Amino acid sequence: MIHLQNIIKQYGTAKNKIKAVDDVSLSVEKGEIFGVIGYSGAGKSTLIRLLNGLEMPTSGSVKVGGLEISSTKGKQLRMARQKVSMVFQHFNLLWSRTVKDNIAFPLEIAGVKKTEREKRVIELIELVGLKGRENAYPSELSGGQKQRVGIARALANDPEVLLCDEATSALDPETTDSILDLLTGINERLGLTIVLITHEMHVIRKICHRVAVMEDGKVVEMGDVLDVFQSPKAAITKRFLAQVTEPDAAKEAIQHIQENIASGKLVKLVFVGERTEQPVLASVIRKFDIDVNIVQGNISHTQAGPYGTLILQLVGENQMVEQAIDYLHEQHVQTEVINNA
Numbered sequence: 001m002i003h004l005q006n007i008i009k010q011y012g013t014a015k016n017k018i019k020a021v022d023d024v025s026l027s028v029e030k031g032e033i034f035g036v037i038g039y040s041g042a043g044k045s046t047l048i049r050l051l052n053g054l055e056m057p058t059s060g061s062v063k064v065g066g067l068e069i070s071s072t073k074g075k076q077l078r079m080a081r082q083k084v085s086m087v088f089q090h091f092n093l094l095w096s097r098t099v100k101d102n103i104a105f106p107l108e109i110a111g112v113k114k115t116e117r118e119k120r121v122i123e124l125i126e127l128v129g130l131k132g133r134e135n136a137y138p139s140e141l142s143g144g145q146k147q148r149v150g151i152a153r154a155l156a157n158d159p160e161v162l163l164c165d166e167a168t169s170a171l172d173p174e175t176t177d178s179i180l181d182l183l184t185g186i187n188e189r190l191g192l193t194i195v196l197i198t199h200e201m202h203v204i205r206k207i208c209h210r211v212a213v214m215e216d217g218k219v220v221e222m223g224d225v226l227d228v229f230q231s232p233k234a235a236i237t238k239r240f241l242a243q244v245t246e247p248d249a250a251k252e253a254i255q256h257i258q259e260n261i262a263s264g265k266l267v268k269l270v271f272v273g274e275r276t277e278q279p280v281l282a283s284v285i286r287k288f289d290i291d292v293n294i295v296q297g298n299i300s301h302t303q304a305g306p307y308g309t310l311i312l313q314l315v316g317e318n319q320m321v322e323q324a325i326d327y328l329h330e331q332h333v334q335t336e337v338i339n340n341a
C-alpha cells in the first residue's frame with residue numbers, strides 16, 4: 001500500500017542544510033496499523049506529510065496505492081489526496097459549523113450531492129459514536145468528541161489510508177484509550193490502512209501491528225511491535241519502552257535496593273505470549289534455595305499478544321542464583337541482570 005524508498009527531505013540553504021528525513025525506506029501493508037514513534041525533532045511529522053504530498057522529498061520515492069506521490073502534481077495530486085486523509089492533534093474543526101456540517105465539508109468540496117452527503121454523514125456519525133450530537137458546535141464538545149468529529153470528517157471521502165498526526169496527544173489517558181479503540185474498530189471494520197505518529201509508547205503498544213522508531217531523521221529500529229518490545233536494540237527504543245514497562249514507582253524501588261541492600265542480583269524478566277500465563281516464578285522458588293523479592297511487575301497487551309515484565313531481586317549463594325537465571329533462560333524467558341544489588 002505504501003512504499004518509501006531512500007527518502008531524504010532537506011531544508012535550508014546550501015551552507016546550512018538540515019535533513020529532517022535522512023535516507024528512510026519502509027513499507028506499510030494494506031490494512032495494517034503502522035506506528036512511527038520519536039521525540040520532538042525526530043522527523044516523524046515531516047515523514048507523514050510526505051505520504052499525502054503536503055511535502056515533497058528532496059530525493060527518493062514515495063508510492064501510495066501504486067501512485068508515485070513524489071512526482072505527482074496538479075489535479076492528479078488533488079485526487080490522490082482524497083484517498084489519503086489526515087487526523088490532527090488539535091482537531092482543526094470549523095468552529096462555526098455543527099458536527100454534521102463539519103463532517104459534510106469535504107463531501108461538499110468534492111461535489112457530492114446533498115442527499116448522498118446526508119446519508120454518508122449519518123453513517124459516519126454512528127460509526128464514531130456521536131449519535132445525538134449532530135447539531136452541536138465544537139465549543140460544546142469534549143476533546144474526545146472533537147477528535148471523533150475529526151476522524152469522521154477524515155473518513156468522509158472513503159479514503160484508503162488514514163494518517164494520524166499525534167491524534168491523541170491533546171487528550172487525557174482515558175479518552176486516549178477510547179479513541180485508540182475507535183481507530184482499531186475502524187481498521188478492523190473497514191480494512192483501512194492507518195499510519196500514526198506519536199511520542200507515546202502506550203499508543204504503539206495498544207493498536208499498532210508494526211512500528212518504526214525515528215531519531216535525528218533516521219529510522220533506527222523497525223519491526224513487529226511484540227518483537228520490538230521483547231528485544232529492543234536501539235537505546236532510544238529502550239527509553240520508549242520504559243514508558244510502559246518501568247513506571248516511576250518501580251524505578252524508585254530499584255534505586256532503593258541498589259543503594260541500600262548489598263546482597264543479591266536485580267533481574268528483569270520478559271515474558272511473551274503464552275509464557276505470561278505460565279507459573280515460571282513458582283518453579284524457580286521450588287527448585288532453587290534462594291529468596292525472591294518481586295520489585296515490580298507488569299503485563300501489557302499488544303495486537304500480537306500479551307507482553308509481560310517482572311523485576312526481581314534474587315538473594316542467595318552466587319552459584320545458586322546463577323543456576324536460577326540459567327533455568328529461566330531454558331524456559332525461554334528473556335532474562336537480563338540489571339545490576340548487582
